Amino acid sequence: MKFLKRTDLDCFLTAAAEHRTIYVPIDEEPNKSAYRRYKPRTPVSQGLKTTRSAKDFFFPQTENLVGFRIEDKKIKILDPRTEHEDFAVFGVRACDARSFGILDKVFLSEPVDTYYQNRRAHGLILTMTCRRPAETCFCTAFGIDPASPEGDIVFTETADGWYIEPKTEGGRDFLAPLEEFLEERDEGGAEEAKARTRETMEKLPLAGLKTDSFGGGKTKELFDRPEWASLSEACIGCGTCTFVCPTCQCYDIRDYDTGREVRRFRCWDSCMYSDFTKMAGGNPRLTQKERFRQRFMHKLVYFPENNGGEFGCVGCGRCLASCPIHMNIVKVMKTLSEGQDEQ
Amino acid sequence: MQEMMKNRAKALLADGTVSRVIGWRRGEFSYDVTPAVFETAEELERDFVFDAFCGANVSKYLIRESAKDGGRILAFLKPCDAFSFNQLLAEHRVRRENVYLIGIPCAGKADIDRIKKAGIDGVLGIAEDGEDFVVSTVYGEERVKQADVLAERCLACKSKRHPVYDELLGEEGEDLPDDVRFAGVAKLETMTAEERFDFWRSELSKCIRCNACRNVCPACTCENCVFDNPDSGISQKTAADPFEENMYHIIRAFHVAGRCTDCGECSRVCPEHIPLHLLNRKFIKDIDELYGTYRAGEDDGTKNPLTSYTEGDAEASVVRERGRA
Numbered sequence: 151m152k153f154l155k156r157t158d159l160d161c162f163l164t165a166a167a168e169h170r171t172i173y174v175p176i177d178e179e180p181n182k183s184a185y186r187r188y189k190p191r192t193p194v195s196q197g198l199k200t201t202r203s204a205k206d207f208f209f210p211q212t213e214n215l216v217g218f219r220i221e222d223k224k225i226k227i228l229d230p231r232t233e234h235e236d237f238a239v240f241g242v243r244a245c246d247a248r249s250f251g252i253l254d255k256v257f258l259s260e261p262v263d264t265y266y267q268n269r270r271a272h273g274l275i276l277t278m279t280c281r282r283p284a285e286t287c288f289c290t291a292f293g294i295d296p297a298s299p300e301g302d303i304v305f306t307e308t309a310d311g312w313y314i315e316p317k318t319e320g321g322r323d324f325l326a327p328l329e330e331f332l333e334e335r336d337e338g339g340a341e342e343a344k345a346r347t348r349e350t351m352e353k354l355p356l357a358g359l360k361t362d363s364f365g366g367g368k369t370k371e372l373f374d375r376p377e378w379a380s381l382s383e384a385c386i387g388c389g390t391c392t393f394v395c396p397t398c399q400c401y402d403i404r405d406y407d408t409g410r411e412v413r414r415f416r417c418w419d420s421c422m423y424s425d426f427t428k429m430a431g432g433n434p435r436l437t438q439k440e441r442f443r444q445r446f447m448h449k450l451v452y453f454p455e456n457n458g459g460e461f462g463c464v465g466c467g468r469c470l471a472s473c474p475i476h477m478n479i480v481k482v483m484k485t486l487s488e489g490q491d492e493q
Numbered sequence: 494m495q496e497m498m499k500n501r502a503k504a505l506l507a508d509g510t511v512s513r514v515i516g517w518r519r520g521e522f523s524y525d526v527t528p529a530v531f532e533t534a535e536e537l538e539r540d541f542v543f544d545a546f547c548g549a550n551v552s553k554y555l556i557r558e559s560a561k562d563g564g565r566i567l568a569f570l571k572p573c574d575a576f577s578f579n580q581l582l583a584e585h586r587v588r589r590e591n592v593y594l595i596g597i598p599c600a601g602k603a604d605i606d607r608i609k610k611a612g613i614d615g616v617l618g619i620a621e622d623g624e625d626f627v628v629s630t631v632y633g634e635e636r637v638k639q640a641d642v643l644a645e646r647c648l649a650c651k652s653k654r655h656p657v658y659d660e661l662l663g664e665e666g667e668d669l670p671d672d673v674r675f676a677g678v679a680k681l682e683t684m685t686a687e688e689r690f691d692f693w694r695s696e697l698s699k700c701i702r703c704n705a706c707r708n709v710c711p712a713c714t715c716e717n718c719v720f721d722n723p724d725s726g727i728s729q730k731t732a733a734d735p736f737e738e739n740m741y742h743i744i745r746a747f748h749v750a751g752r753c754t755d756c757g758e759c760s761r762v763c764p765e766h767i768p769l770h771l772l773n774r775k776f777i778k779d780i781d782e783l784y785g786t787y788r789a790g791e792d793d794g795t796k797n798p799l800t801s802y803t804e805g806d807a808e809a810s811v812v813r814e815r816g817r818a
């Protein structure tokens with residue numbers, strides 16, 4: 151199997167960056183990283199997860215869709231679109247890799263979102279296995295194997311480098327000009343690394359988290375459960391959990407009047423916000439309890455109901471790490487499942 | 494401390510002084526506690542926790558809780574939480590008669606991010622052992638000095654004294670000197686305007702506009718924030734333009750100037766670790782320098798210098814006189 155030595159990573163990425171833009175996780179401070187455009191000799195983060203997910207590459211926080219300007223009494227339409235550049239994202243974990251499939255179900259079904267579609271078509275996903283999962287990780291609950299991520303090329307990490315397996319045509323093309331940086335190694339090392347990851351997953355505190363109480367068709371059982379009141383009581387209705395989440399997919403479209411032109415842009419929205427369901431006829435979700443319930447019902451019941459049973463969460467644990475009051479999907483699942491056993 | 498608090502809470506529930514208790518509920522990994530309202534001794538016994546990770550300021554919840562009928566609610570307040578509460582009281586946002594306050598001493602709260610920064614992950618449990626935390630993890634046992642993982646706001650604590658309470662548990666503390674608290678601002682002041690501009694542009698560019706800083710802030714209690722109100726003309730979730738986006742922080746800092754008690758919640762909750770306290774502390778330091786020392790939340794009688802006029806007030810020309818500092 152092909153192998154990239156840790157010491158050769160910089161040359162490998164530098165050469166790759168000649169063919170397309172490469173984004174890598176960079177440490178902003180210890181244990182906090184963000185994806186940045188790769189520049190030669192910048193150290194790539196060794197951390198497990200970026201604070202923001204990788205969904206930004208396909209579904210950015212804010213993007214200009216179209217602009218309008220009045221010129222000579224005519225409306226001129228401005229095209230700000232830029233999503234046609236080839237790029238690759240390096241170091242994506244299995245959870246985030248799976249999230250793209252979930253977003254695809256939303257953005258690529260009719261009517262297709264062409265902004266998203268273009269970015270997907272131009273982006274390669276270079277995934278990496280997890281050597282040091284965190285206590286907040288529970289991807290395995292959703293059938294994700296962190297030792298065997300999806301993606302165009304899988305990098306299986308060991309102490310001194312990565313075993314490399316291209317999984318798609320795009321992945322093979324990407325590697326073709328980079329062969330000189332790779333060496334041939336017996337694949338036993340890769341198997342060993344994968345086995346270690348799987349062993350660690352079993353020792354994590356959230357190993358064995360059950361999803362049986364959730365899924366399509368559970369709306370009736372779960373919607374009116376009294377526990378929603380206490381689960382949501384401390385929620386401050388920020389959108390942190392939704393914005394760090396790789397699968398949260400809601401957005402708002404607004405016009406920004408610059409004085410000279412109007413820019414129509416879209417930006418992430420959050421079901422945790424009070425105006426999320428505001429419409430001409432009023433607002434059906436009047437308190438934080440209803441908004442809070444929406445987020446978890448969507449991930450655990452409505453999304454699977456509409457998508458052949460697939461859950462809308464990948465267990466990345468970001469909402470566990472970032473919620474200001476430490477309320478999250480795991481606590482919701484445990485509380486509601488417990489109540490169910492008692493019933 | 495936890496046992497003392499629990500017992501006191503049970504006693505006050507039993508004798509009818511209060512009908513509810515706001516505190517912190519146990520989590521999954523020992524550091525992830527959640528503010529919660531307890532109504533019975535059994536609930537308290539099962540889930541009430543108080544330890545180094547119970548940093549969340551519960552004062553803001555008292556706006557909602559004190560508006561409810563059905564008896565008083567007991568709240569345990571750290572000194573900084575008591576300053577927040579007092580400020581809310583001054584602004585008539587809480588109903589004092591519906592709250593019973595117990596002031597609790599505070600030696601500083603731990604910041605789990607600082608533990609993780611020390612390279613510790615896979616946390617299974619955290620125990621206090623003398624001056625250390627012993628952290629058991631999937632990867633083995635680790636030790637850190639508690640003093641090394643204190644939250645930023647605790648390193649810069651302004652006072653160990655409670656400006657308001659009904660009773661105190663433990664010893665009352667004293668005010669602390671301000672120099673540590675303002676060191677970060679002083680450093681920013683020595684930068685050139687361009688350096689400072691770049692510093693803030695780079696920090697604020699990380700913002701995901703989750704609004705956690707605003708929603709957690711005990712000074713941000715507007716029924717309808719300007720940023721949520723479509724009629725305000727500046728309502729936004731994120732702006733189309735990144736510079737416009739930065740204005741959110743500047744506007745918010747102006748809105749809470751003179752009312753911010755420096756409780757540190759904004760910086761605590763920011764998922765992007767943006768040092769928001771530096772913005773607010775700059776205002777506090779400027780107010781101190783231009784109008785004389787003023788502490789929001791100190792006493793519900795004193796006047797906020799920004800909303801009261803005296804003849805000696807700084808003139809608008811102060812901006813020019815102080816140069817671009």
Ligand code: SF4
Nearest residue numbers: 395463464466467469
């Ligand atoms: S709900 Fe939480 S754990 Fe699930 S995918 Fe979103 S951020 Fe990750």
Ligand code: SF4
Nearest residue numbers: 244245280283287289
């Ligand atoms: S949730 Fe799973 S795939 Fe994601 S970082 Fe953790 S172990 Fe890796």
Ligand code: SF4
Nearest residue numbers: 385386388390391473
């Ligand atoms: S669950 Fe947590 S992160 Fe999500 S909106 Fe509520 S307080 Fe914010």
Ligand code: SF4
Nearest residue numbers: 700701703704706763
């Ligand atoms: S908490 Fe941080 S990321 Fe969220 S809006 Fe405030 S500054 Fe931005």
Ligand code: SF4
Nearest residue numbers: 713715718719745748
């Ligand atoms: S930012 Fe201003 S308008 Fe919004 S809640 Fe805070 S003080 Fe009120």
